[in-house]
Amino acid sequence: MEPTVGDLSDPLINHTEGQLFLHEAFKIIVEEVLCKGTDVKEKVCEWKEPEELALLLDLELREKGEQKEKLLQRVRDVAKYSVKTSHPRFFNQQFAGVDYHSLAGRFLSEALNTNLFTYEVAPVFVLMEAEVLRGLRELVGWTEGDGLFCPGGSTSNMYALNLARYRLYPEVKSQGLWSLPRLTIFTSPESHYSVKKGAAFMGFGMDNVIFVKGAVPHFVSCTSGTTVQGAFDPLDRIADVCDKHKLWLHVDAAWGGSVLFSKKHRHLMKGVNRANSVAWNPHKMLVAGLQCSVLLLKDTTNLLKKCHGANASYLFQQDKFYDVNLDIGDKSVQCSRKVDCLKLWLMWKAVGSTGLEQRVDKAFFHTRYLVEQMKKRDGFQLLREVAPVIKERMMKQGTMMVGYQPLGDRVNFFRITILSPLISQKDLDFFLDEIERLGNDV
Amino acid sequence: MEPTVGDLSDPLINHTEGQLFLHEAFKIIVEEVLCKGTDVKEKVCEWKEPEELALLLDLELREKGEQKEKLLQRVRDVAKYSVKTSHPRFFNQQFAGVDYHSLAGRFLSEALNTNLFTYEVAPVFVLMEAEVLRGLRELVGWTEGDGLFCPGGSTSNMYALNLARYRLYPEVKSQGLWSLPRLTIFTSPESHYSVKKGAAFMGFGMDNVIFVKGAVPHFVSCTSGTTVQGAFDPLDRIADVCDKHKLWLHVDAAWGGSVLFSKKHRHLMKGVNRANSVAWNPHKMLVAGLQCSVLLLKDTTNLLKKCHGANASYLFQQDKFYDVNLDIGDKSVQCSRKVDCLKLWLMWKAVGSTGLEQRVDKAFFHTRYLVEQMKKRDGFQLLREVAPVIKERMMKQGTMMVGYQPLGDRVNFFRITILSPLISQKDLDFFLDEIERLGNDV
Numbered sequence: 001m002e003p004t005v006g007d008l009s010d011p012l013i014n015h016t017e018g019q020l021f022l023h024e025a026f027k028i029i030v031e032e033v034l035c036k037g038t039d040v041k042e043k044v045c046e047w048k049e050p051e052e053l054a055l056l057l058d059l060e061l062r063e064k065g066e067q068k069e070k071l072l073q074r075v076r077d078v079a080k081y082s083v084k085t086s087h088p089r090f091f092n093q094q095f096a097g098v099d100y101h102s103l104a105g106r107f108l109s110e111a112l113n114t115n116l117f118t119y120e121v122a123p124v125f126v127l128m129e130a131e132v133l134r135g136l137r138e139l140v141g142w143t144e145g146d147g148l149f150c151p152g153g154s155t156s157n158m159y160a161l162n163l164a165r166y167r168l169y170p171e172v173k174s175q176g177l178w179s180l181p182r183l184t185i186f187t188s189p190e191s192h193y194s195v196k197k198g199a200a201f202m203g204f205g206m207d208n209v210i211f212v213k214g215a216v217p218h219f220v221s222c223t224s225g226t227t228v229q230g231a232f233d234p235l236d237r238i239a240d241v242c243d244k245h246k247l248w249l250h251v252d253a254a255w256g257g258s259v260l261f262s263k264k265h266r267h268l269m270k271g272v273n274r275a276n277s278v279a280w281n282p283h284k285m286l287v288a289g290l291q292c293s294v295l296l297l298k299d300t301t302n303l304l305k306k307c308h309g310a311n312a313s314y315l316f317q318q319d320k321f322y323d324v325n326l327d328i329g330d331k332s333v334q335c336s337r338k339v340d341c342l343k344l345w346l347m348w349k350a351v352g353s354t355g356l357e358q359r360v361d362k363a364f365f366h367t368r369y370l371v372e373q374m375k376k377r378d379g380f381q382l383l384r385e386v387a388p389v390i391k392e393r394m395m396k397q398g399t400m401m402v403g404y405q406p407l408g409d410r411v412n413f414f415r416i417t418i419l420s421p422l423i424s425q426k427d428l429d430f431f432l433d434e435i436e437r438l439g440n441d442v
Numbered sequence: 443m444e445p446t447v448g449d450l451s452d453p454l455i456n457h458t459e460g461q462l463f464l465h466e467a468f469k470i471i472v473e474e475v476l477c478k479g480t481d482v483k484e485k486v487c488e489w490k491e492p493e494e495l496a497l498l499l500d501l502e503l504r505e506k507g508e509q510k511e512k513l514l515q516r517v518r519d520v521a522k523y524s525v526k527t528s529h530p531r532f533f534n535q536q537f538a539g540v541d542y543h544s545l546a547g548r549f550l551s552e553a554l555n556t557n558l559f560t561y562e563v564a565p566v567f568v569l570m571e572a573e574v575l576r577g578l579r580e581l582v583g584w585t586e587g588d589g590l591f592c593p594g595g596s597t598s599n600m601y602a603l604n605l606a607r608y609r610l611y612p613e614v615k616s617q618g619l620w621s622l623p624r625l626t627i628f629t630s631p632e633s634h635y636s637v638k639k640g641a642a643f644m645g646f647g648m649d650n651v652i653f654v655k656g657a658v659p660h661f662v663s664c665t666s667g668t669t670v671q672g673a674f675d676p677l678d679r680i681a682d683v684c685d686k687h688k689l690w691l692h693v694d695a696a697w698g699g700s701v702l703f704s705k706k707h708r709h710l711m712k713g714v715n716r717a718n719s720v721a722w723n724p725h726k727m728l729v730a731g732l733q734c735s736v737l738l739l740k741d742t743t744n745l746l747k748k749c750h751g752a753n754a755s756y757l758f759q760q761d762k763f764y765d766v767n768l769d770i771g772d773k774s775v776q777c778s779r780k781v782d783c784l785k786l787w788l789m790w791k792a793v794g795s796t797g798l799e800q801r802v803d804k805a806f807f808h809t810r811y812l813v814e815q816m817k818k819r820d821g822f823q824l825l826r827e828v829a830p831v832i833k834e835r836m837m838k839q840g841t842m843m844v845g846y847q848p849l850g851d852r853v854n855f856f857r858i859t860i861l862s863p864l865i866s867q868k869d870l871d872f873f874l875d876e877i878e879r880l881g882n883d884v
Contacts, residue, residue: 015476015477015480017542018540018541018542018543019472019476019477019542021542021543021546022472022476022542022545022546022549023472025546025549025550026468026546026549029549029550029553030461030464030465033550033553033554034457034461034464034553035457035461038457045562045565047565048565049764050561050565050568050569050764050765050768053565053566053569054569054573057566057569057570059569059570059573059787060573061573061574061577061787061790061791061795062791062794062795063794063795063796064794064796065791065792065793065794065796065797066791066792066794071543071788071791071792074788074791075546075550075788078550078554078566078570078784079550079554081565081566082554082556082564082565082566082567083554083556083562083563083564083565085554085555085556085563086555092562092563093557093563095555095557095778098460098553098555099460100459100460100461100463100464101460101463101513103464103552103553104463104464104467104468104517106552107464107467107468107471107549107552108467108471108475108517108520108521110545110548110549110552110731111471111475111476111540111545112475112520112521112524112525112527113527113528113537113540113731113732114524114525114527114732115535115537115732119492120487120525120534120837120843121525121527121534121535121843122524122525123487123489123490123492123495123523123524123525124495124499124520124523124524125524126492127492127495127496127499127501128499128501128520131496131501131502131503132503135503151593151594151597151776151780152593152776152777152778152779153777153778154775154776154777154778155593155776158643158775162643172642172645172647173642173647173648174642174647174648174649175647175649175650176619176624176641176645176646176647176649176650177618177619177620177645177647178619178620178624178647179647182618182620192777193752193753193754193777194775194777196752197750197752197775198775199618200614200615200616200749200750201600201604201644201750201775202643202644202645203614203618203619203644203645203646204618204645205614205615205616205617205618205619205620205621206615206616206752207616207617207618208617208618227754227756228756281778283778289552289555290555290556290557290778290780291778291780293778307642308639308642308643310635310638310639310648311635312635312669313847313848313849314669314670314845314847314857315845317830317846317847317854319830319854320830320833321830321833321834321837322491322492323492326492333596333600333636333639333640333643334593334594334596334597335594335595335596335634335635335636336537336594336595336596336723336725336732336733336735337594338593338732338733342520345501345503346513346516346517348503349503349504349507349508349513349516350507350508350513351507352504352505352506352507352508353503353504353505354505354506354507355507388759388761388762388763391762391763392763395562395763401562401563403756403757404759405755405756405759406755407755412759412761415756
């Protein structure tokens with residue numbers, strides 16, 4: 001029997017019921033994630049072994065749907081057992097904190113559910129992305145140029161690699177790497193692993209990320225804010241070398257790029273205006289929320305489109321009634337591409353460049369404060385070798401979160417990431433006290 | 443002078459004010475996007491020329507922040523001038539409609555703001571993603587395997603390409619394509635453009651996406667649900683050829699994969715269990731919201747990790763206190779990776795596999811209905827050549843949205859995408875009436 005529309009009942013096609021559910025879920029989100037989740041008196045995480053957590057969450061997907069009350073309990077459980085990354089004692093990653101304007105922008109982006117490929121489906125966001133990119137480029141020191149929001153800094157770095165080889169050998173797009181000499185990529189051992197991952201993914205091979213005799217150097221990837229130590233490469237000096245040898249200079253400023261907002265700290269990236277491309281993640285130091293990552297380009301020759309374009313006729317018709325240059329989708333190697341500009345735009349509108357500058361200055365201020373306090377305490381050298389034990393105790397008690405790792409010939413040490421403007425000096429004092437407390441018998 | 447914490451005031455570091463703003467923004471989102479935006483009596487889009495829209499939105503980013511009332515007006519304006527993709531008369535793309543459970547899951551994901559790279563920062567989502575992937579693999583017919591959520595179907599397709607060449611020539615990861623014979627990729631002319639884009643991005647070259655004499659065929663990309671015509675390749679017959687020549691069989695089921703939920707329509711993908719990899723976007727036919735895209739793998743040898751792994755020591759420490767296989771981040775070529783599983787999981791929990799099956803059946807039912815009604819009307823052949831004119835009138839009046847395009851030697855025709863369970867037969871009748879009305883004098 002043919003189904004009729006009446007037969008195809010589906011619980012949440014009902015807007016009234018659906019919106020009621022959304023309202024109740026919103027209340028739980030505010031309560032659990034934004035109130036309790038940022039309360040310094042609450043735990044950062046509610047550690048459970050995977051087997052136990054799987055049981056608690058009842059993850060299995062079944063034939064039949066569930067009732068509203070049960071689903072709302074699930075929303076509560078997901079919140080409860082998730083890590084509170086906006087908690088003032090979450091120092092574990094290069095993201096932390098919450099900005100409510102950005103969050104409102106993210107909710108709005110999700111509700112509007114569109115894609116950044118053509119002006120007709122995303123008129124507001126095509127124009128907004130262009131304006132945000134313009135604002136960021138201005139900070140780099142470029143009055144012209146191009147760019148794109150990407151799903152993360154690794155993708156931004158890969159785009160830069162692709163543009164560089166295309167600029168040098170445009171035939172790579174049609175013929176592949178076989179028609180090219182072996183190309184090498186220069187970067188420091190402290191650069192982010194995405195350079196190597198990208199090189200493998202894009203057919204360069206990881207081995208070519210170091211100097212190989214007889215091959216053609218074509219790309220230099222500098223880092224502004226290394227992942228572990230937060231170090232800044234000397235861009236001006238590297239740019240001199242790149243100029244001389246006509247190499248593509250890329251700056252991976254995923255972590256450090258936000259210093260460009262700060263009059264006090266932007267000297268760390270002096271010379272960035274001489275780069276060909278810059279990758280920068282406002283979801284890190286600016287607290288714009290995941291994901292918010294841009295690739296900025298000095299190029300004015302439409303290289304992005306030439307390099308990535310495939311002219312799909314179902315999206316990018318050339319006989320449209322408006323300027324088809326507004327259909328930016330062909331600049332990307334994605335087809336669907338999330339709207340990631342609105343959260344940054346709304347936050348920027350709310351606090352202004354001055355507010356963002358203050359965030360950066362505050363992160364530096366807090367970092368200096370912590371270093372000074374640490375110097376005053378004995379015993380912090382010793383801690384290094386026992387990091388995994390302290391980390392386990394920390395997680396199981398849920399009092400704070402901070403990562404550890406070895407580096408070179410140094411054994412494990414804690415890598416504290418300080419960025420959220422929601423933390424206070426008290427939280428940093430707590431960090432030191434807590435490391436001492438957790439490690440007092442080891 | 444050193445800044446003190448007190449100097450670094452920042453309007454929305456105040457949780458109370460911030461949450462108040464979020465509440466008010468939420469109200470606007472519900473009103474503008476979810477109530478008005480889905481109301482059949484309202485417009486699908488409020489067309490503005492780019493210059494005018496830029497002025498209306500006042501996009502410029504400034505030094506000083508703005509007051510709350512102004513920011514809330516901005517939220518309202520962004521909603522007002524954005525396309526209403528959940529409107530019952532939005533037929534323009536392969537996404538449409540709204541599922542409120544999914545949307546609640548998306549708000550929760552945004553508020554929790556974490557990354558899917560390690561168990562320690564995403565315990566709930568590491569387990570949840572695994573369970574959702576398991577459920578989807580089961581529909582493909584695999585009791586074991588692997589997989590990952592990716593930022594869109596194009597990325598899923600690229601991952602499959604990378605895994606295939608790595609399986610055949612593992613040295614590609616370190617040495618690049620130069621050490622390999624020329625590799626070719628087989629696909630139909632109707633396949634999505636991402637196969638060609640991916641080939642260029644990954645160093646294969648677009649020319650190698652067709653048969654090239656003397657080169658090594660290594661990858662066959664079939665399509666389940668082509669972008670323009672919705673056609674399904676005969677997987678069983680292609681699998682026979684791939685078996686014989688030991689080729690990697692990839693199925694790009696970004697659009698069509700959801701038929702696997704339907705007992706009535708899953709025959710369209712008969713043989714999919716013989717594939718090596720399947721790309722499937724639940725954000726399309728299942729209305730899971732952008733972005734929700736998976737790559738499913740039959741592989742049980744940890745190929746994803748071997749092929750993409752870079753063993754970053756700051757994230758993937760091997761001396762952790764829990765099973766480090768739960769740290770799935772190294773399977774991805776991204777570092778930050780959004781949580782895209784929760785929306786699908788919550789929606790699946792809410793309506794069950796049965797509810798999702800009904801969505802697919804309803805989309806097919808509506809498509810058949812439209813074809814029947816169209817056959818009853820004269821004049822629909824003629825329309826083709828005037829599609830751009832009708833489209834312009836449609837957009838400027840905002841009554842509905844549908845895409846057009848040429849194909850082969852056929853001139854422009856309308857490509858209507860029917861998927862949202864929120865549409866009714868009335869909306870399809872309207873579509874036909876409206877095309878007639880808009881085109882009555884051309």
